[in-house]
Amino acid sequence: MKSIALKVLDARMREHVPAYATSGSAGLDLRACLDAPITLAPGDTALVPTGLAIHIGDPGYAALILPRSGLGHKHGIVLGNLVGLIDSDYQGQLMVSTWNRGQTTFTLEPFERLAQLVIVPVAQVGFERVEDFAASERGAGGFGSTGRG
Ligand SMILES: O=c1ccn([C@H]2C[C@H](O)[C@@H](COP(=O)(O)OP(=O)(O)OP(=O)(O)O)O2)c(=O)[nH]1
Numbered sequence: 001m002k003s004i005a006l007k008v009l010d011a012r013m014r015e016h017v018p019a020y021a022t023s024g025s026a027g028l029d030l031r032a033c034l035d036a037p038i039t040l041a042p043g044d045t046a047l048v049p050t051g052l053a054i055h056i057g058d059p060g061y062a063a064l065i066l067p068r069s070g071l072g073h074k075h076g077i078v079l080g081n082l083v084g085l086i087d088s089d090y091q092g093q094l095m096v097s098t099w100n101r102g103q104t105t106f107t108l109e110p111f112e113r114l115a116q117l118v119i120v121p122v123a124q125v126g127f128e129r130v131e132d133f134a135a136s137e138r139g140a141g142g143f144g145s146t147g148r149g
């Protein structure tokens, strides 16, 4: 298992270090490191600290912050940036842009699990400038070019 450097920035997070909930989990739940609840009216967005920082330190990996399905589906709590991308050289606090896209007010409680972190492999690439591509089966077709169903 790959090891990633983790800093606990807020002592209250010591007992909430991210951990996989099951042996097959892809995501590590992130908690809201808050002094008091935050009320999010429909349409509101808040930048919520997690009290944690990671330094992936390897350009072959990145982390994604994704919504939790229960909060997103049942309560409309998703991410203001839709997906958060954590660069391998980022050393600052993990922040969660929390957006209430629903129709009812939501109260986010201190230390509630509000999003999840997924570590993913990344390929950094170089570009070779060309005038023409070698022909492919798809060519430039997209946006439904293969039919709808
Ligand atoms: O949901 C997020 C998204 C990003 N970040 C941090 C980690 C990431 O490495 C950094 C920059 O993110 P991004 O490149 O997506 O934002 P930007 O608007 O392009 O900012 P920058 O100019 O700093 O790259 O902000 C978070 O903590 N949470």
Ligand SMILES: [Mg+2]
Residues within 6 Å of the ligand: none
């Ligand atoms: Mg950027």
